[in-house]
Amino acid sequence: MKIRDSFAILTDNQTEYSMPNGIEIVADDGKTLFSLSVDLDGTLEVSSGGGVVKHDTRLLDSGLMVMPRASNVVRIRRALWSQ
Numbered sequence: 213m214k215i216r217d218s219f220a221i222l223t224d225n226q227t228e229y230s231m232p233n234g235i236e237i238v239a240d241d242g243k244t245l246f247s248l249s250v251d252l253d254g255t256l257e258v259s260s261g262g263g264v265v266k267h268d269t270r271l272l273d274s275g276l277m278v279m280p281r282a283s284n285v286v287r288i289r290r291a292l293w294s295q
Contacts, residue, residue: 214230241266277291
């Protein structure tokens with residue numbers, strides 16, 4: 213399995229990289245914002261990595277909100293943390 217920068221089409225950079233078993237998107241505070249993995253059958257698993265994180269000056273809860281946008285698109289976000 214390989215990954216490519218999502219802006220590769222705009223920059224004409226078609227460089228592909230071997231994808232490890234999973235990748236983590238890191239928040240501004242260095243904690244995991246999202247953890248992504250793809251199973252052999254093509255299933256994408258997304259988790260928050262657990263715990264509250266600080267990203268773009270906001271504290272975000274560990275729970276994920278999944279919002280269908282179209283039959284082939286979902287939006288996944290972390291809610292704002294509240295005490």
